[in-house]
Amino acid sequence: MLEVILGNLDLFLFLLLMVLGYTCGTIAEKRHYKSIIKREKELIKLMLVNAEGRFADGAVHESFLVSGSMVVSNDYFKRLLAILRNFFGGRVTAYESLIDRARREAILRMKEEAKSKGAHMIVNLRLETSTIGRSANKKNSVGSIEALAYGTAVVMNRP
Amino acid sequence: MIMTNVGTVPGKKIVEHFGIVQGSTVRAKHFGRDMMAGLKNLVGGELKGYTELLQESRQEAMDRMSEQARLMGANAVVNIRFATSSVAQGAAELFAYGTAVRVE
Numbered sequence: 001m002l003e004v005i006l007g008n009l010d011l012f013l014f015l016l017l018m019v020l021g022y023t024c025g026t027i028a029e030k031r032h033y034k035s036i037i038k039r040e041k042e043l044i045k046l047m048l049v050n051a052e053g054r055f056a057d058g059a060v061h062e063s064f065l066v067s068g069s070m071v072v073s074n075d076y077f078k079r080l081l082a083i084l085r086n087f088f089g090g091r092v093t094a095y096e097s098l099i100d101r102a103r104r105e106a107i108l109r110m111k112e113e114a115k116s117k118g119a120h121m122i123v124n125l126r127l128e129t130s131t132i133g134r135s136a137n138k139k140n141s142v143g144s145i146e147a148l149a150y151g152t153a154v155v156m157n158r159p
Numbered sequence: 160m161i162m163t164n165v166g167t168v169p170g171k172k173i174v175e176h177f178g179i180v181q182g183s184t185v186r187a188k189h190f191g192r193d194m195m196a197g198l199k200n201l202v203g204g205e206l207k208g209y210t211e212l213l214q215e216s217r218q219e220a221m222d223r224m225s226e227q228a229r230l231m232g233a234n235a236v237v238n239i240r241f242a243t244s245s246v247a248q249g250a251a252e253l254f255a256y257g258t259a260v261r262v263e
Contacts (some may be wrong), residue, residue, distance in 0.1 A: 024202035062171025075203030
């Protein structure tokens with residue numbers, strides 16, 4: 001048995017990485033989505049718009065910039081899936097969920113920052129994504145993705 | 160220093176414009192963190208080291224921008240935008256720009 005493994009070390013390493021990536025990646029993603037949905041429900045009352053607000057005179061107490069970001073990377077298994085997808089074409093669901101997760105988490109972090117500073121709403125939300133890290137400059141590869149969300153938090157003068 | 164990313168400072172009146180101010184920084188994480196990120200690439204998930212790195216450098220870029228605005232005599236920066244670009248492997252440039260103004 002050991003001889004077989006040692007003889008095909010590269011193949012076994014590949015399989016091991018694939019299984020490791022699949023299990024860890026799936027568990028992490030499920031857990032993350034659960035926490036995202038839970039926190040989104042908690043923060044739904046904090047209004048978020050991506051238009052510049054118009055405020056009446058004296059309605060605003062204070063305003064400041066808030067931002068949130070997350071750098072996320074795909075697991076080994078999904079990366080292989082994506083490479084296969086590149087071959088056949090079509091929806092690359094492996095990356096869809098990755099970017100979706102990063103963006104929602106970034107928005108949540110921004111909202112949490114705004115809430116901790118006592119803001120009542122966030123106006124002019126801007127979203128940005130960029131690829132960073134080792135594979136950023138290589139062709140045809142998506143390495144780690146950064147999602148950034150920023151906006152202006154507004155504290156109102158409430159009676 | 161008041162910072163917003165809308166064209167005005169909500170609730171305040173702009174009395175004077177000073178023009179564009181900007182700040183940028185290029186950062187790389189040390190080797191150990193890069194190795195960790197490489198390992199994390201296998202299992203997927205958040206790369207906390209990189210998230211921190213980018214937050215720190217964005218703050219640095221904003222500090223430089225507000226310093227420039229302060230020298231001009233402004234007390235607020237409006238219409239702030241961020242941009243990120245990777246200049247080399249493992250290094251990223253963070254860039255922030257906005258309009259320096261004085262509000263009442």
